[in-house]
Amino acid sequence: MLAQFEMSIPLVAAPMSGGPTTPAMVSAATAAGGLGMLAAGYKTVEAVEAELKIVRAEGIPFGINLFAPNPVPVDPDSYRAYAAIIQQEADRFGLVLPADPIEDTDWFDEKIALLLDDPVPMVSFTFGIPPSSVIAALQRADTVVVQTVTTPDEAAQADQAGVDMLALQAVVAGGHSGTLSPRRPLQPVPLVDLVRQVTAAVPLPVLAAGGLATPDAVSDIIRAGAAAAVVGTVLLRATESGASATHQAALTDPARTETVLTHAFTGRPARGLRNTFIDNHEAQAPFGYPAIHHLTSPLRKAAAAAGKPDYVHLWAGTGYRHATAEPTADILRRLASGL
Numbered sequence: 001m002l003a004q005f006e007m008s009i010p011l012v013a014a015p016m017s018g019g020p021t022t023p024a025m026v027s028a029a030t031a032a033g034g035l036g037m038l039a040a041g042y043k044t045v046e047a048v049e050a051e052l053k054i055v056r057a058e059g060i061p062f063g064i065n066l067f068a069p070n071p072v073p074v075d076p077d078s079y080r081a082y083a084a085i086i087q088q089e090a091d092r093f094g095l096v097l098p099a100d101p102i103e104d105t106d107w108f109d110e111k112i113a114l115l116l117d118d119p120v121p122m123v124s125f126t127f128g129i130p131p132s133s134v135i136a137a138l139q140r141a142d143t144v145v146v147q148t149v150t151t152p153d154e155a156a157q158a159d160q161a162g163v164d165m166l167a168l169q170a171v172v173a174g175g176h177s178g179t180l181s182p183r184r185p186l187q188p189v190p191l192v193d194l195v196r197q198v199t200a201a202v203p204l205p206v207l208a209a210g211g212l213a214t215p216d217a218v219s220d221i222i223r224a225g226a227a228a229a230v231v232g233t234v235l236l237r238a239t240e241s242g243a244s245a246t247h248q249a250a251l252t253d254p255a256r257t258e259t260v261l262t263h264a265f266t267g268r269p270a271r272g273l274r275n276t277f278i279d280n281h282e283a284q285a286p287f288g289y290p291a292i293h294h295l296t297s298p299l300r301k302a303a304a305a306a307g308k309p310d311y312v313h314l315w316a317g318t319g320y321r322h323a324t325a326e327p328t329a330d331i332l333r334r335l336a337s338g339l
């Protein structure tokens with residue numbers, strides 16, 4: 001199934017929404033012999049269309065990732081209590097945050113319509129498994145469908161739904177977990193073990209993600225049975241990365257000594273560099289996606305622009321010390337050098 005992407009190195013540049021993934025990163029990853037993936041999450045349909053146009057012009061294989069709706073409804077009273085606390089933080093930036101929960105689907109149906117109208121080689125989903133009718137429609141359009149999963153049980157569900165491949169994500173991965181059950185604590189199972197468990201139980205190719213930051217780690221995961229390694233955090237400082245300067249600087253700040261799982265920024269578990277916002281608000285934050293994302297988003301944007309990392313979601317996996325300022329192609333080729 002991966003063969004059609006003509007990869008000479010089994011490395012996938014993870015889709016990273018919120019800025020880091022750019023069309024240039026996608027093209028560079030594919031040109032290096034790996035596979036690049038656009039990130040459609042949070043973007044308008046028009047913005048996705050514009051990025052597709054740029055990558056299509058290169059005439060190369062690529063994938064695109066969508067957030068599939070799997071709402072985590074927020075309790076309205078808990079939302080208002082948390083919003084009142086976070087508003088105090090926003091006051092110092094002169095911002096007014098949404099007082100009531102905003103729920104939406106991130107234009108899921110519109111994005112699917114776009115990808116059916118003008119099909120792409122690969123579509124991947126995270127957060128939820130889309131309806132089988134959506135999966136089948138994409139497959140009829142010759143699109144390979146990939147589902148992000150975090151446990152053997154989720155892998156079985158994705159297989160049942162009819163997807164072609166799995167993106168298997170470990171708890172050490174940077175950014176949001178693709179867990180289908182965001183309120184349930186994530187299990188710290190090593191990626192190598194997860195790959196062995198899932199490949200033994202489910203007959204689908206596995207793209208393995210989470211904490212892969214060295215050539216040895218990539219070799220180990222391929223030996224464990226993964227069809228390819230997916231890397232995100234190691235690309236955050238790449239030449240083609242669109243991660244904010246504030247985010248990139250935090251990754252090399254010696255004072256940032258650990259990553260933690262947090263739902264304080266978005267109401268869904270995600271891994272990032274520990275900062276003051278997480279320390280102060282993790283215990284107060286309700287689960288609730290996308291409402292908590294929409295609540296804190298204006299604050300995070302303003303803080304990133306103002307160079308205040310303690311109010312920014314500094315998404316990073318445990319391998320962040322290996323993120324280097326180099327071309328994407330060099331990073332990917334080095335990661336494949338032990339194979």
Ligand SMILES: Cc1cc2nc3c(=O)[nH]c(=O)nc-3n(C[C@H](O)[C@H](O)[C@H](O)COP(=O)(O)O)c2cc1C
Nearest residue numbers: 014016017126173174175209210211232233315317
């Ligand atoms: C900044 C950032 C943004 C991310 N955004 C997305 C996304 O939009 N969709 C998605 O499926 N995964 C997203 N991820 C998770 C990656 O796809 C991947 O699972 C993860 O980066 C792998 O772990 P690593 O960061 O340790 O390499 C993101 C990760 C990071 C670091």
